[in-house]
Amino acid sequence: MSQLFNRRSMMGMAGGALSAASVLSSSHAHAKLKNDFEPRGGDGIWERLPSLNLEAYDEMSTSTRKWVNGALARAAQQRANELMVKNGMKPDQQISFEDASKLLSNDPIIAMRASSWQRLQWHMWQELKREFYDNYDAYMSEMEATDKTGPGTLELNPGIEPEYTKHEIHMQPGGYTGDPFAGHLYLYGTANFYVGQNYQDQGHAALAAAVPVPADGKVRRILDAGCSCGQQVVALKRRFPDAEVWGVDIGAPMVRYAHMRAVDNGVDVNFRHALAEKTGFPDGYFDIVTSYILHHEVTEQATYEIIRETSRVLRPGGVYFPVDVYTMPSRRVLDGTPMRRIQDWITSRWNHERWWYDYQRSDFLGEMQRSGFALNMDGPEASAYAVNLSQARARQTSGRPQALGDMSGQGGQKNIMGTKI
């Protein structure tokens, strides 16, 4: 409970009858920022959506998504299995996309799952976007006020974005680079994607906890590539308070938001608007480089360039810990079971994961080896759906079973790690 009684929730309380003493004993006292726009306060690191209506609207989307990802997805899979058997095949038989599409696309439950997921996702973005544009000046002023203040630094480099980074991945309006509120949209959009289980960045904290340390134990500088809203950057700083922690991202609005959020929470971390394949850091600068679900969103070529750049900026003995859908061979889903074929296509085309197939095809491990990494296939457990990892952790410590987010993959799986030779 104590977490709820922070400055932010107090400010949002009608009547505000609480004493100054309880404000001061807050577990999470922020310094009031200049132009801080948070009409309803927050809870811990989570800044509440600015109106009760939007918050409730979004909650219901989240609850609906839980059903779509859970019971409805299972029912769709069941239908696919039945249709396979009915047509004289085994449920997990490999078939072509064309055949899978013919077989499954007229099934109402499979269509229902695809349509409801896709429409929910689209509608959610539109609703969030409306809020930020309705209060355009307030949100812009808030970002402008922290662009040049610390703790931590922000570096913006307009004009560096290659075309491949300008797609509206996940249908996010304007994509990562093309909307001034891309960071705002991404944070609240993914809170929905994580079905409400990452409001306190729990998934990112679990990932940060999993990050392996170089054999000599020295951790002076850390880089998180493709850092989006800086959730992992902040989590890394909390785990390694003495380290200099950096995040790079190609979305300028993403790092602007990330910086603002870090400042708002008093966390001293640095953000640079840069390509992961061209970070601008000196050779051997970092002890650890992480990335979380970056690679499936870049071209095959960019993935190779990012691996080479990572090798360049790591010092000998430094550690690379990339977490993504296919970084481990065991996570590859190139198999052609019918539902997988359809889902992959829908993800790539209609959730607009523009580089999904590129990434599936890339020789990730091979390029790591060619770039001077010793591979360890038995690295710490991680998950491309971070909240699964945090839930798996919670299960381990409490010993009690908890509901998983019903998303791809299990809790944790061994993740690849590379050590710079």
Add this chain to the structure above:
Amino acid sequence: MAETKGNRPTYATDFITTDIEKVTFFGNVHIDNMMTTLLAMGNELWVQRKRQHILEALLAEKGVKPEAIEKYVATPAQEQAWAKERDVLVARLWSHHDKNTGEYNFASDWNGK
């Protein structure tokens, strides 16, 4: 280019737009469109219920009885404002029906990936 207001720097680039809102999964876009409507309606419904839970909890603290809510008579100004609000709600629930064309089947530009 991103939508801008005034001339403050946005740091936003041009971007490549998607056509994802034109897909149909049911083979009949009206059904997909109806999906959006129903999702929106469910969300709206919860918005109202949540507000109501909060409101009634606060009112009860102040001694307002449920009957007083039940028998409330609105003023003409309230009626007018609420009608306007309903128009906005209608647009939110239904406006996509006059835009989405369903010109693609979801698999129509599968290109042998």
